[in-house]
Amino acid sequence: xxxxxxxxxxxxxxxxxxxxxxxxxxxxxxxxxxxxxxxxxxxxxxxxxxxxxxxxxxxxxxxxxxxxxxxxxxxxxxxxxxxxxxxxxxxxxxxxxxxxxxxxxxxxxxxxxxxxxxxxxxxxxxxxxxxxxxxxxxxxxxxxxxxxxxxxxxxxxxxxxxxxxxxxxxxxxxxxxxxxxxxxxxxxxxxxxxxxxxxxxxxxxxxxxxxxx
Amino acid sequence: xxxxxxxxxxxxxxxxxxxxxxxxxxxxxxxxxxxxxxxxxxxxxxxxxxxxxxxxxxxxxxxxxxxxxxxxxxxxxxxxxxxxxxxxxxxxxxxxxxxxxxxxxxxxxxxxxxxxxxxxxxxxxxxxxxxxxxxxxxxxxxxxxxxxxxxxxxxxxxxxxxxxxxxxxxxxxxxxxxxxxxxxxxxxxxxxxxxxxxxxxxxxxxxxxxxxxxxxxxxxxxxxxxxxxxxxxxxxxxxxxxxxxxxxxxxxxxxxxxxxxxxxxxxxxxxxxxxxxxxxxxxxxxxxxxxxxxxxxx
Numbered sequence: 001x002x003x004x005x006x007x008x009x010x011x012x013x014x015x016x017x018x019x020x021x022x023x024x025x026x027x028x029x030x031x032x033x034x035x036x037x038x039x040x041x042x043x044x045x046x047x048x049x050x051x052x053x054x055x056x057x058x059x060x061x062x063x064x065x066x067x068x069x070x071x072x073x074x075x076x077x078x079x080x081x082x083x084x085x086x087x088x089x090x091x092x093x094x095x096x097x098x099x100x101x102x103x104x105x106x107x108x109x110x111x112x113x114x115x116x117x118x119x120x121x122x123x124x125x126x127x128x129x130x131x132x133x134x135x136x137x138x139x140x141x142x143x144x145x146x147x148x149x150x151x152x153x154x155x156x157x158x159x160x161x162x163x164x165x166x167x168x169x170x171x172x173x174x175x176x177x178x179x180x181x182x183x184x185x186x187x188x189x190x191x192x193x194x195x196x197x198x199x200x201x202x203x204x205x206x207x208x209x210x211x212x213x
Numbered sequence: 214x215x216x217x218x219x220x221x222x223x224x225x226x227x228x229x230x231x232x233x234x235x236x237x238x239x240x241x242x243x244x245x246x247x248x249x250x251x252x253x254x255x256x257x258x259x260x261x262x263x264x265x266x267x268x269x270x271x272x273x274x275x276x277x278x279x280x281x282x283x284x285x286x287x288x289x290x291x292x293x294x295x296x297x298x299x300x301x302x303x304x305x306x307x308x309x310x311x312x313x314x315x316x317x318x319x320x321x322x323x324x325x326x327x328x329x330x331x332x333x334x335x336x337x338x339x340x341x342x343x344x345x346x347x348x349x350x351x352x353x354x355x356x357x358x359x360x361x362x363x364x365x366x367x368x369x370x371x372x373x374x375x376x377x378x379x380x381x382x383x384x385x386x387x388x389x390x391x392x393x394x395x396x397x398x399x400x401x402x403x404x405x406x407x408x409x410x411x412x413x414x415x416x417x418x419x420x421x422x423x424x425x426x427x428x429x430x431x432x433x434x435x436x437x438x439x440x441x442x443x444x445x446x447x448x449x450x451x452x453x454x455x456x457x458x459x460x461x462x463x464x465x466x467x468x469x470x471x472x473x474x475x476x477x478x479x480x481x482x483x484x485x486x487x488x489x490x491x492x493x494x495x496x497x498x499x500x501x502x503x504x505x506x507x508x509x510x511x
Contacts, residue, residue, distance in 0.1 A: 030303045051307065052304070052305055054263070055380045055381050055385065056380070056429065057261060057264065057404065058376070058377040058404075059374075061381055080374070081457075
Protein backbone atom coordinates (compact mmCIF):
# COMPACT_ATOMS: atom_id res chain seq x y z
CA UNK A 1 0.00 0.00 0.00
CA UNK A 2 2.72 2.39 1.00
CA UNK A 3 4.56 1.72 -2.21
CA UNK A 4 1.59 2.71 -4.30
CA UNK A 5 0.97 5.70 -2.19
CA UNK A 6 4.50 6.90 -2.90
CA UNK A 7 3.96 6.53 -6.60
CA UNK A 8 0.95 8.73 -6.43
CA UNK A 9 3.03 11.45 -4.87
CA UNK A 10 5.80 11.48 -7.38
CA UNK A 11 4.50 14.42 -9.35
CA UNK A 12 4.13 16.40 -6.15
CA UNK A 13 7.68 15.60 -5.09
CA UNK A 14 8.93 16.37 -8.53
CA UNK A 15 7.81 19.97 -8.33
CA UNK A 16 9.70 20.27 -5.08
CA UNK A 17 12.82 18.69 -6.53
CA UNK A 18 12.81 21.13 -9.42
CA UNK A 19 12.65 23.93 -6.91
CA UNK A 20 15.52 22.76 -4.74
CA UNK A 21 17.75 22.06 -7.70
CA UNK A 22 18.18 25.78 -8.08
CA UNK A 23 19.93 25.94 -4.70
CA UNK A 24 23.21 24.42 -3.63
CA UNK A 25 23.80 20.69 -3.83
CA UNK A 26 23.89 20.11 -0.07
CA UNK A 27 21.43 20.26 2.79
CA UNK A 28 22.42 21.40 6.26
CA UNK A 29 21.56 18.84 8.91
CA UNK A 30 18.96 21.28 10.24
CA UNK A 31 17.10 21.10 6.90
CA UNK A 32 16.42 17.38 7.31
CA UNK A 33 12.87 16.22 7.95
CA UNK A 34 10.58 13.29 7.40
CA UNK A 35 9.85 12.60 3.74
CA UNK A 36 12.93 14.41 2.42
CA UNK A 37 14.87 12.69 -0.35
CA UNK A 38 18.64 12.72 0.00
CA UNK A 39 21.60 10.99 -1.60
CA UNK A 40 23.85 8.69 0.41
CA UNK A 41 26.81 6.83 -1.15
CA UNK A 42 25.39 7.63 -4.58
CA UNK A 43 21.98 6.10 -3.91
CA UNK A 44 18.72 8.03 -3.65
CA UNK A 45 17.24 7.64 -0.18
CA UNK A 46 14.24 8.91 1.70
CA UNK A 47 14.01 9.88 5.37
CA UNK A 48 11.14 7.79 6.75
CA UNK A 49 11.52 8.66 10.43
CA UNK A 50 13.04 11.78 11.91
CA UNK A 51 13.84 12.80 15.45
CA UNK A 52 15.51 15.95 16.71
CA UNK A 53 17.42 15.58 19.93
CA UNK A 54 19.64 17.94 21.81
CA UNK A 55 21.02 16.74 25.09
CA UNK A 56 21.74 19.33 27.76
CA UNK A 57 23.73 22.11 26.23
CA UNK A 58 25.17 19.77 23.65
CA UNK A 59 25.13 19.76 19.89
CA UNK A 60 21.88 18.99 18.12
CA UNK A 61 21.59 15.46 16.75
CA UNK A 62 19.28 14.58 13.89
CA UNK A 63 18.42 10.89 14.18
CA UNK A 64 16.97 9.48 10.99
CA UNK A 65 15.61 6.22 9.71
CA UNK A 66 16.46 6.17 6.04
CA UNK A 67 15.16 4.01 3.22
CA UNK A 68 17.35 3.32 0.22
CA UNK A 69 15.00 3.83 -2.73
CA UNK A 70 16.92 1.36 -4.89
CA UNK A 71 17.36 -1.60 -2.55
CA UNK A 72 14.36 -0.65 -0.36
CA UNK A 73 16.54 -1.41 2.70
CA UNK A 74 16.13 0.76 5.78
CA UNK A 75 18.90 1.84 8.11
CA UNK A 76 19.50 4.26 10.98
CA UNK A 77 21.78 7.24 10.69
CA UNK A 78 22.46 10.17 12.97
CA UNK A 79 23.63 13.52 11.65
CA UNK A 80 25.34 16.21 13.71
CA UNK A 81 24.40 19.84 13.25
CA UNK A 82 27.67 20.62 11.45
CA UNK A 83 27.22 17.85 8.88
CA UNK A 84 25.98 18.37 5.36
CA UNK A 85 23.94 15.95 3.30
CA UNK A 86 23.82 15.57 -0.47
CA UNK A 87 20.63 16.64 -2.15
CA UNK A 88 19.06 14.01 -4.32
CA UNK A 89 18.64 15.08 -7.90
CA UNK A 90 15.48 13.42 -9.15
CA UNK A 91 13.46 14.08 -12.27
CA UNK A 92 10.44 12.50 -13.93
CA UNK A 93 9.91 12.06 -17.65
CA UNK A 94 6.93 10.89 -19.71
CA UNK A 95 7.26 7.63 -21.66
CA UNK A 96 4.99 5.38 -23.75
CA UNK A 97 4.97 1.61 -23.23
CA UNK A 98 6.41 -0.01 -26.33
CA UNK A 99 7.05 -3.76 -26.04
CA UNK A 100 8.25 -6.59 -23.83
CA UNK A 101 11.75 -7.94 -24.33
CA UNK A 102 12.33 -11.03 -22.20
CA UNK A 103 12.03 -9.86 -18.58
CA UNK A 104 12.25 -6.21 -19.51
CA UNK A 105 9.48 -3.80 -20.31
CA UNK A 106 10.61 -1.28 -22.86
CA UNK A 107 9.28 2.28 -22.80
CA UNK A 108 10.06 4.96 -25.33
CA UNK A 109 10.10 8.72 -25.41
CA UNK A 110 7.75 9.88 -28.16
CA UNK A 111 9.86 12.85 -29.13
CA UNK A 112 13.42 11.59 -28.87
CA UNK A 113 12.70 7.86 -29.43
CA UNK A 114 15.00 7.26 -26.50
CA UNK A 115 14.23 3.87 -24.92
CA UNK A 116 14.37 2.77 -21.32
CA UNK A 117 14.09 -0.81 -20.04
CA UNK A 118 12.50 -1.54 -16.66
CA UNK A 119 12.63 -4.90 -14.92
CA UNK A 120 10.57 -6.58 -12.20
CA UNK A 121 12.49 -4.88 -9.41
CA UNK A 122 11.24 -1.49 -10.44
CA UNK A 123 7.87 -2.52 -11.85
CA UNK A 124 6.67 -4.81 -9.08
CA UNK A 125 2.93 -5.37 -9.27
CA UNK A 126 2.65 -2.54 -11.77
CA UNK A 127 3.71 -4.80 -14.61
CA UNK A 128 0.25 -6.42 -14.61
CA UNK A 129 -1.42 -3.10 -15.33
CA UNK A 130 0.71 -1.96 -18.24
CA UNK A 131 -1.20 -1.97 -21.52
CA UNK A 132 -0.26 -1.09 -25.11
CA UNK A 133 0.63 2.55 -25.69
CA UNK A 134 0.10 3.41 -22.03
CA UNK A 135 1.60 6.74 -21.03
CA UNK A 136 3.65 6.49 -17.83
CA UNK A 137 5.93 8.69 -15.78
CA UNK A 138 9.35 7.34 -14.87
CA UNK A 139 11.37 8.80 -12.00
CA UNK A 140 15.09 9.02 -12.62
CA UNK A 141 17.91 9.49 -10.16
CA UNK A 142 20.66 10.98 -12.30
CA UNK A 143 20.39 8.65 -15.35
CA UNK A 144 19.01 5.67 -13.45
CA UNK A 145 15.26 4.87 -13.50
CA UNK A 146 14.01 4.10 -9.99
CA UNK A 147 10.24 4.34 -9.94
CA UNK A 148 7.32 4.19 -12.34
CA UNK A 149 4.04 6.01 -12.04
CA UNK A 150 1.02 4.63 -13.98
CA UNK A 151 -2.26 6.39 -14.66
CA UNK A 152 -4.52 5.91 -11.62
CA UNK A 153 -6.96 3.70 -13.56
CA UNK A 154 -6.44 1.16 -16.30
CA UNK A 155 -9.05 -0.72 -18.38
CA UNK A 156 -8.43 -4.46 -18.74
CA UNK A 157 -10.30 -7.53 -19.97
CA UNK A 158 -11.33 -10.31 -17.61
CA UNK A 159 -9.78 -13.49 -19.02
CA UNK A 160 -11.09 -16.14 -16.67
CA UNK A 161 -13.82 -16.25 -14.03
CA UNK A 162 -16.87 -18.26 -12.96
CA UNK A 163 -19.99 -17.29 -14.94
CA UNK A 164 -21.79 -14.29 -13.53
CA UNK A 165 -25.13 -14.52 -11.76
CA UNK A 166 -27.61 -12.63 -13.93
CA UNK A 167 -29.24 -9.71 -12.22
CA UNK A 168 -26.90 -9.79 -9.24
CA UNK A 169 -25.65 -6.21 -9.01
CA UNK A 170 -24.26 -6.31 -5.48
CA UNK A 171 -20.65 -5.07 -5.45
CA UNK A 172 -19.77 -6.18 -1.95
CA UNK A 173 -19.86 -9.91 -2.72
CA UNK A 174 -16.89 -10.92 -4.82
CA UNK A 175 -15.37 -13.89 -6.62
CA UNK A 176 -11.85 -14.51 -7.93
CA UNK A 177 -10.96 -13.67 -11.53
CA UNK A 178 -7.82 -13.65 -13.67
CA UNK A 179 -6.44 -11.29 -16.27
CA UNK A 180 -4.75 -12.58 -19.40
CA UNK A 181 -1.35 -11.90 -17.86
CA UNK A 182 -2.18 -14.07 -14.85
CA UNK A 183 -2.95 -11.31 -12.34
CA UNK A 184 -5.57 -12.46 -9.85
CA UNK A 185 -8.21 -10.04 -8.70
CA UNK A 186 -11.52 -10.15 -6.85
CA UNK A 187 -14.50 -8.89 -8.82
CA UNK A 188 -18.24 -8.58 -8.11
CA UNK A 189 -20.42 -11.60 -8.99
CA UNK A 190 -21.96 -9.95 -12.08
CA UNK A 191 -18.64 -9.73 -13.95
CA UNK A 192 -18.18 -12.21 -16.81
CA UNK A 193 -15.26 -13.34 -18.94
CA UNK A 194 -14.41 -10.80 -21.65
CA UNK A 195 -15.93 -7.97 -19.58
CA UNK A 196 -13.90 -4.77 -19.55
CA UNK A 197 -13.21 -3.53 -16.01
CA UNK A 198 -11.29 -0.65 -14.50
CA UNK A 199 -8.52 -1.34 -11.94
CA UNK A 200 -7.16 1.24 -9.54
CA UNK A 201 -3.41 0.88 -10.16
CA UNK A 202 -2.58 2.41 -6.77
CA UNK A 203 -4.30 -0.37 -4.85
CA UNK A 204 -4.43 -3.10 -7.51
CA UNK A 205 -8.14 -3.53 -6.75
CA UNK A 206 -11.28 -3.63 -8.89
CA UNK A 207 -12.78 -0.17 -9.33
CA UNK A 208 -15.81 -0.57 -11.65
CA UNK A 209 -17.10 -2.16 -14.88
CA UNK A 210 -16.73 -0.24 -18.09
CA UNK A 211 -20.20 -0.03 -19.58
CA UNK A 212 -20.45 -1.94 -22.82
CA UNK A 213 -20.64 0.17 -25.97
CA UNK B 214 -12.14 26.60 15.66
CA UNK B 215 -11.41 23.89 18.12
CA UNK B 216 -12.82 20.49 17.29
CA UNK B 217 -15.45 19.60 19.88
CA UNK B 218 -13.77 16.46 21.24
CA UNK B 219 -10.50 18.31 21.72
CA UNK B 220 -12.11 21.04 23.77
CA UNK B 221 -12.39 19.10 27.00
CA UNK B 222 -8.72 18.15 26.80
CA UNK B 223 -7.79 21.70 26.05
CA UNK B 224 -9.71 23.10 29.03
CA UNK B 225 -8.12 20.46 31.26
CA UNK B 226 -4.70 21.32 29.92
CA UNK B 227 -5.16 25.04 30.58
CA UNK B 228 -6.32 24.36 34.13
CA UNK B 229 -3.41 22.06 34.93
CA UNK B 230 -0.94 24.51 33.46
CA UNK B 231 -2.39 27.32 35.54
CA UNK B 232 -2.31 25.25 38.73
CA UNK B 233 1.31 24.25 38.06
CA UNK B 234 2.44 27.84 37.58
CA UNK B 235 0.63 28.92 40.75
CA UNK B 236 2.10 26.12 42.84
CA UNK B 237 5.57 27.10 41.71
CA UNK B 238 4.94 30.80 42.35
CA UNK B 239 3.63 30.02 45.84
CA UNK B 240 6.77 28.08 46.66
CA UNK B 241 9.03 30.96 45.73
CA UNK B 242 6.92 33.68 47.32
CA UNK B 243 6.69 31.72 50.58
CA UNK B 244 10.47 31.43 50.54
CA UNK B 245 10.84 35.21 50.11
CA UNK B 246 11.93 35.19 46.49
CA UNK B 247 11.12 38.26 44.40
CA UNK B 248 9.44 37.63 41.06
CA UNK B 249 11.21 39.60 38.35
CA UNK B 250 10.62 40.36 34.70
CA UNK B 251 13.62 40.94 32.46
CA UNK B 252 13.93 41.95 28.80
CA UNK B 253 12.85 39.47 26.17
CA UNK B 254 14.34 41.46 23.30
CA UNK B 255 18.08 41.66 23.91
CA UNK B 256 21.10 43.04 22.14
CA UNK B 257 23.57 40.40 23.30
CA UNK B 258 22.18 36.92 23.78
CA UNK B 259 24.09 34.54 26.01
CA UNK B 260 27.01 33.07 24.07
CA UNK B 261 26.93 29.27 23.97
CA UNK B 262 28.30 26.78 21.44
CA UNK B 263 25.00 25.16 20.57
CA UNK B 264 22.25 27.64 21.35
CA UNK B 265 21.12 29.96 18.57
CA UNK B 266 18.99 33.03 19.09
CA UNK B 267 16.11 34.13 16.87
CA UNK B 268 16.61 37.54 15.27
CA UNK B 269 14.20 40.30 16.17
CA UNK B 270 14.70 43.43 14.14
CA UNK B 271 18.30 44.50 14.93
CA UNK B 272 18.27 42.54 18.18
CA UNK B 273 17.49 39.02 19.33
CA UNK B 274 14.91 37.19 21.39
CA UNK B 275 16.44 35.94 24.62
CA UNK B 276 17.51 32.31 24.78
CA UNK B 277 17.52 32.53 28.58
CA UNK B 278 17.11 35.32 31.15
CA UNK B 279 20.30 34.45 33.00
CA UNK B 280 22.47 37.41 32.06
CA UNK B 281 19.90 39.86 33.42
CA UNK B 282 19.27 37.76 36.50
CA UNK B 283 22.92 37.95 37.44
CA UNK B 284 22.88 41.69 36.87
CA UNK B 285 20.01 41.86 39.36
CA UNK B 286 21.91 39.71 41.88
CA UNK B 287 24.84 42.11 41.63
CA UNK B 288 22.59 44.84 43.08
CA UNK B 289 22.36 42.83 46.28
CA UNK B 290 18.89 41.34 45.86
CA UNK B 291 19.45 37.83 47.08
CA UNK B 292 16.57 35.66 45.86
CA UNK B 293 14.83 36.07 42.52
CA UNK B 294 12.78 34.03 40.10
CA UNK B 295 11.14 34.52 36.72
CA UNK B 296 8.67 32.51 34.68
CA UNK B 297 8.71 33.58 31.05
CA UNK B 298 9.06 32.69 27.42
CA UNK B 299 12.47 31.97 25.92
CA UNK B 300 13.30 31.32 22.28
CA UNK B 301 15.78 29.08 20.53
CA UNK B 302 16.23 28.93 16.81
CA UNK B 303 15.82 25.68 14.86
CA UNK B 304 14.96 23.55 17.87
CA UNK B 305 11.93 21.49 16.92
CA UNK B 306 11.36 17.99 18.22
CA UNK B 307 9.52 15.87 20.73
CA UNK B 308 11.09 17.82 23.59
CA UNK B 309 11.94 21.03 21.78
CA UNK B 310 10.01 23.97 20.51
CA UNK B 311 11.46 27.30 19.37
CA UNK B 312 9.22 29.11 21.87
CA UNK B 313 8.88 27.68 25.34
CA UNK B 314 8.30 28.64 28.96
CA UNK B 315 11.23 28.69 31.32
CA UNK B 316 11.36 28.97 35.08
CA UNK B 317 14.63 30.38 36.30
CA UNK B 318 15.64 31.12 39.88
CA UNK B 319 18.77 32.39 41.63
CA UNK B 320 20.16 32.60 45.12
CA UNK B 321 22.98 34.93 46.11
CA UNK B 322 25.69 33.41 48.35
CA UNK B 323 24.64 29.97 47.31
CA UNK B 324 25.67 26.98 45.22
CA UNK B 325 24.37 24.10 43.13
CA UNK B 326 23.76 21.87 46.16
CA UNK B 327 21.30 24.36 47.61
CA UNK B 328 19.63 24.60 44.19
CA UNK B 329 19.32 20.82 44.25
CA UNK B 330 17.44 21.03 47.54
CA UNK B 331 15.13 23.71 46.08
CA UNK B 332 14.52 21.55 43.04
CA UNK B 333 13.68 18.48 45.13
CA UNK B 334 11.19 20.51 47.17
CA UNK B 335 9.54 21.89 44.04
CA UNK B 336 9.10 18.40 42.59
CA UNK B 337 7.65 17.30 45.92
CA UNK B 338 5.03 20.04 46.08
CA UNK B 339 4.14 19.57 42.41
CA UNK B 340 3.65 15.84 43.02
CA UNK B 341 1.49 16.54 46.06
CA UNK B 342 -0.63 19.00 44.13
CA UNK B 343 -1.28 16.51 41.31
CA UNK B 344 -1.58 13.46 43.56
CA UNK B 345 1.46 11.75 42.14
CA UNK B 346 3.94 9.68 44.01
CA UNK B 347 7.23 11.54 44.39
CA UNK B 348 9.70 9.68 42.14
CA UNK B 349 12.64 8.07 43.85
CA UNK B 350 15.57 10.47 44.00
CA UNK B 351 19.01 9.39 42.83
CA UNK B 352 22.17 11.42 42.41
CA UNK B 353 24.85 10.23 39.98
CA UNK B 354 28.07 11.96 39.13
CA UNK B 355 28.67 12.21 35.38
CA UNK B 356 31.89 10.28 35.82
CA UNK B 357 30.38 7.36 37.71
CA UNK B 358 27.41 6.86 35.36
CA UNK B 359 29.55 7.01 32.19
CA UNK B 360 32.13 4.64 33.69
CA UNK B 361 29.42 2.25 34.81
CA UNK B 362 27.44 2.17 31.56
CA UNK B 363 30.05 2.88 28.88
CA UNK B 364 33.34 2.05 30.53
CA UNK B 365 34.65 5.46 29.50
CA UNK B 366 35.91 8.28 31.71
CA UNK B 367 34.40 11.52 30.41
CA UNK B 368 36.39 13.67 32.84
CA UNK B 369 39.96 12.59 32.17
CA UNK B 370 39.61 11.55 28.53
CA UNK B 371 37.02 14.09 27.45
CA UNK B 372 35.74 14.19 23.88
CA UNK B 373 32.81 16.43 23.06
CA UNK B 374 31.27 14.31 20.30
CA UNK B 375 31.74 11.06 22.18
CA UNK B 376 30.13 12.56 25.26
CA UNK B 377 27.15 13.78 23.27
CA UNK B 378 26.69 10.48 21.41
CA UNK B 379 26.91 8.29 24.50
CA UNK B 380 24.64 10.61 26.47
CA UNK B 381 21.95 10.28 23.83
CA UNK B 382 22.42 6.62 22.93
CA UNK B 383 23.23 5.07 26.33
CA UNK B 384 22.80 7.32 29.35
CA UNK B 385 19.47 8.95 28.55
CA UNK B 386 17.79 5.66 27.49
CA UNK B 387 19.04 4.18 30.79
CA UNK B 388 17.39 7.00 32.74
CA UNK B 389 14.22 6.46 30.76
CA UNK B 390 14.24 2.78 31.61
CA UNK B 391 15.10 3.08 35.30
CA UNK B 392 12.77 6.07 35.83
CA UNK B 393 12.82 8.26 38.91
CA UNK B 394 14.25 11.64 39.72
CA UNK B 395 17.86 11.58 38.59
CA UNK B 396 20.32 14.37 39.25
CA UNK B 397 23.30 14.07 36.92
CA UNK B 398 26.03 16.01 38.67
CA UNK B 399 29.57 17.33 38.21
CA UNK B 400 30.08 17.77 34.48
CA UNK B 401 33.44 17.81 32.70
CA UNK B 402 34.88 21.34 32.89
CA UNK B 403 34.69 21.52 29.07
CA UNK B 404 30.88 21.51 29.44
CA UNK B 405 30.77 24.01 32.28
CA UNK B 406 28.96 26.68 30.24
CA UNK B 407 28.36 29.38 32.88
CA UNK B 408 29.13 27.28 35.95
CA UNK B 409 32.21 27.49 38.14
CA UNK B 410 34.78 24.77 38.47
CA UNK B 411 34.89 22.75 41.63
CA UNK B 412 37.36 23.92 44.29
CA UNK B 413 38.24 20.29 45.00
CA UNK B 414 38.86 19.27 41.40
CA UNK B 415 39.44 21.81 38.62
CA UNK B 416 38.43 19.21 36.02
CA UNK B 417 34.83 19.27 37.31
CA UNK B 418 32.17 21.91 36.79
CA UNK B 419 29.62 22.47 39.54
CA UNK B 420 26.63 21.83 37.35
CA UNK B 421 23.76 19.36 37.46
CA UNK B 422 20.94 18.36 35.20
CA UNK B 423 17.69 16.82 36.34
CA UNK B 424 15.98 13.95 34.53
CA UNK B 425 12.48 13.01 35.54
CA UNK B 426 11.55 9.56 34.21
CA UNK B 427 14.12 10.11 31.48
CA UNK B 428 13.02 13.61 30.42
CA UNK B 429 15.67 16.26 30.99
CA UNK B 430 13.86 19.13 32.68
CA UNK B 431 16.33 21.32 34.56
CA UNK B 432 19.90 22.57 34.57
CA UNK B 433 21.68 24.24 37.50
CA UNK B 434 25.02 25.84 38.29
CA UNK B 435 27.17 27.16 41.02
CA UNK B 436 27.48 30.35 39.02
CA UNK B 437 30.81 31.37 37.59
CA UNK B 438 31.58 34.80 39.05
CA UNK B 439 35.19 35.22 37.93
CA UNK B 440 35.19 37.96 35.27
CA UNK B 441 38.37 36.85 33.53
CA UNK B 442 37.37 33.21 33.39
CA UNK B 443 33.92 34.11 32.10
CA UNK B 444 35.34 36.40 29.44
CA UNK B 445 37.80 33.82 28.18
CA UNK B 446 35.03 31.19 28.03
CA UNK B 447 32.87 33.56 25.99
CA UNK B 448 35.78 34.16 23.61
CA UNK B 449 36.30 30.40 23.23
CA UNK B 450 32.61 30.04 22.44
CA UNK B 451 32.81 32.81 19.85
CA UNK B 452 35.72 31.01 18.20
CA UNK B 453 33.84 27.71 18.19
CA UNK B 454 30.76 29.38 16.70
CA UNK B 455 32.93 30.99 14.05
CA UNK B 456 34.41 27.58 13.23
CA UNK B 457 30.93 26.13 12.82
CA UNK B 458 29.90 29.00 10.57
CA UNK B 459 27.39 30.28 13.13
CA UNK B 460 26.48 33.83 13.92
CA UNK B 461 28.72 35.38 16.57
CA UNK B 462 27.11 37.30 19.40
CA UNK B 463 28.93 40.11 21.19
CA UNK B 464 29.85 39.87 24.86
CA UNK B 465 27.44 41.65 27.19
CA UNK B 466 29.92 43.89 29.01
CA UNK B 467 27.43 45.04 31.66
CA UNK B 468 26.80 41.44 32.58
CA UNK B 469 30.51 40.76 32.73
CA UNK B 470 31.17 43.74 35.00
CA UNK B 471 28.29 42.80 37.30
CA UNK B 472 30.02 39.52 38.15
CA UNK B 473 32.56 41.36 40.30
CA UNK B 474 29.76 42.26 42.71
CA UNK B 475 28.57 38.67 43.14
CA UNK B 476 30.54 36.72 45.76
CA UNK B 477 28.83 33.43 44.89
CA UNK B 478 25.47 32.34 43.58
CA UNK B 479 23.42 29.34 42.56
CA UNK B 480 21.03 29.32 39.64
CA UNK B 481 18.65 26.88 38.04
CA UNK B 482 16.51 26.81 34.89
CA UNK B 483 13.55 24.49 34.39
CA UNK B 484 11.46 23.83 31.29
CA UNK B 485 7.84 24.25 32.34
CA UNK B 486 6.43 22.60 29.20
CA UNK B 487 8.47 19.46 29.78
CA UNK B 488 7.40 19.27 33.44
CA UNK B 489 3.85 19.57 32.18
CA UNK B 490 4.48 16.70 29.76
CA UNK B 491 5.48 14.57 32.71
CA UNK B 492 2.44 15.58 34.76
CA UNK B 493 0.17 14.75 31.82
CA UNK B 494 1.98 11.46 31.08
CA UNK B 495 2.78 12.44 27.50
CA UNK B 496 5.90 11.67 25.45
CA UNK B 497 6.04 14.56 23.08
CA UNK B 498 5.26 18.25 23.09
CA UNK B 499 3.21 17.44 19.98
CA UNK B 500 0.89 15.41 22.20
CA UNK B 501 -0.04 18.50 24.16
CA UNK B 502 -3.31 19.79 22.82
CA UNK B 503 -2.10 23.34 23.00
CA UNK B 504 0.40 22.67 20.24
CA UNK B 505 -2.57 22.30 17.91
CA UNK B 506 -4.08 25.50 19.16
CA UNK B 507 -1.03 27.67 19.66
CA UNK B 508 1.25 26.24 17.00
CA UNK B 509 3.16 28.91 15.16
CA UNK B 510 5.88 26.82 13.60
CA UNK B 511 6.29 23.67 11.49
